[in-house]
Amino acid sequence: MLEPVAVPTETKIETLPVAALIVAAGRGLRAGGETPKQYRELAGSPVLRQALAPFLAEAAISQIITVIGAGDDALYAQSVGAIADARLAAPVSGGETRQDSVRLGLQALSGSGFDGIVLIHDAARPFVSSALIGRALAAARIEVAAIPALAVTDTIKRVDAAGCVVETPPRDRLVSVQTPQAFRFRPLLAAHEAAAAADLTGFTDDAALMEWAGHSVATFPGDAENVKLTHPQDFTSATEHLERRLTVRVGTGYDVHAFTEGDHVWLGGVRIPHSQGVKAHSDGDVALHALTDALLGTLAEGDIGTHFPPSDPQWRGASSDRFLAFAANRIAERGGRIDHLDLTVVCEAPKVGPHRDAIRARIAAIAGLTPDRVAIKATTSERMGFTGRGEGLVAFATATVRLPEQE
Template sequence: MRPKVAAVIVAAGSGSRFGGSPKQYRYLDGLPIVRAAIATFASHENIDHIQPVIRSGDSEIFARSLSGIETLPAVPGGATRQASVRAGLEALAALKPDIVLVHDAARPFATAELITNAIAAAQTFGAAVPGLQVVDTVKVVGEDDLVIDTPDRSRLRTVQTPQAFRFAPLLDAHRRAADEGRDGFTDDSALAEWAGLRVNIFEGERSNVKITTPDDLPDSRASKAALTDVRTATGFDVHCFEDGDHVWLGGVRIPHEKKLSGHSDADVVLHALTDALLGAITDGDIGSHFPPSDEQWRGASSDRFLAFAAERVRQRGGVITLLDATLLCEAPRVGPHRDAMRARIAEIAGITADRVAIKATTMEQLGFIGRREGIAAMATATVRLPESK
């Protein structure tokens, strides 16, 4: 009888080593990395359940990334990878799978064959991880960067995911570690070893790399070199104030004595950036894609508009190299929210925060902005596209 197999996909990282933008939502070959990672499990004939673990607050972008792929409802992760894995295991407890595979969403290249081998190894050994023989000489370094040992590399392996276990022993090991305050494990096989489980190594895949920094993207250099059609376009938006207690600017909710009036959430920054991106690829403007006459967009969150425009760039084979916005307002003060806005815009557009600039200026009390009747935003977007043939 075939064992019941579940997969925990850990997608709760913050992207701290990826420029402050969660790498799992960056695009690779036209697809979000997290979608590519999960799709192989979703299409595997021996995977019965997929349990995603995501950051709190990422539900919408995760759902958008996985549109059309069925999984169990995503659960929020914890402050560490270990806590996130346990959250996924606890969510699966009621389903009582026989085997669980734990996989990092930042590894989008795992093949169906590797998944099959992981399941077989778990059936045979109870705990098994894919590993690769080390090809470089490894040094153990002490104080002052002095070499103190050179291990025999024939006995060394670098390990990958999916790591495969019998479900009940792994869940028990995670619970025990949590009860004893052991929260430093960055690898489930290490936690299993600590709990007394025997862990076997099976052959991994050289192509199953983990994306940690932008340079790990296989097309990060070659593709950009081929994108020689560099385009820059501008966008502009303005909205007046009405009664309210907050404004949306750059995807961030900011307390204020008024709110901006509009058919959607009236986020002038995201609207201007959307128009700038659409202009760069000569694809109309925000009104042509999201007309205010269409009731489905009433009160809509403007992150959907910017995400749409960014996706249109990627569909053309392009990349976004810069998003720059200037707010024209007397209040609220933008400075305290600048970094949050940059991070949110980067997340929506699928780029790193170092490619987003937010500036602000007052109108020296001149005009309708100076009279605090509304807010305007100007934006510039630079994209790189393949040369047209």
């Protein structure tokens, strides 16, 4: 048994900072496929991104670290996409086992000076709810270690090496456990480092390691929907489950800018040479402005001027990719996904056609999509109106997203 690690007094517990450690270093071979299961898409969005969303939405969490497998940096970057929350730290490379990976993640937190409450969550559980995270935080403010648990409804048998039953334990004292598991940071780190120093492996969750270290582990109610994706059929069931939880929303956006002196315009994040520029507070990218408003419209969260007011000098000359990335990030934080972006540009010049593919690729990269989910159309106004007279250009946008139903 380890020497006890001092924990904060009750008067200090309420102000302890909270970190979340997402374990995503496994290979997930039982789930099938060539890509680790945490990076596979589930109803159009990577599993890891869906697992991160509820933690990003929790205001009490001040830091989030993801532990990934060696060489998975590109998969991680593709999965997190447009998430730009400052609380999401750079990923940490994991070890050969889950136990090693958690320890390395905890040591990274320690290196940043963190000390408080830590939630350990498996990336293969994408359906964690805000209510479950809330129960974990409440338990961690009382206990040194606490885990979500569900009553066992099936009869459990213990078998020998030959597969013969040797015991039928009473199920009224049995529970199945989930993540996120909640711990005081310093005792958990000490237990992990002590186990590593003793070359003890095989702990399948952090609660078992804390038991070994002599700590009492409390339980709190789990969530039957907080399933772990393990086998191929789990993805089929999870996709059906997720589709039932998502609501389709459609938003529209519009932007217009007048031409002025200059030698280029920005359109869809691409710099296009032109005989004129545009009058604007930022870079005047009508395409990205319209798309930003369309995405914000699906969330009913105002418009681009609400979040980036032109009266604020910090946005003078700003690159509009920041605005679209912000809106896409808001979708991700709500646990949603962008299904499709549709854009129409109206102007006599410059010609959009030669730049269509570059614009689609750039918008897709900013929003965390594949280019086949971005449509660009261009037309003129047949020499009518201000666009027909070559006085400016207009963009119309439509965004289709899927958002989880509010709990």
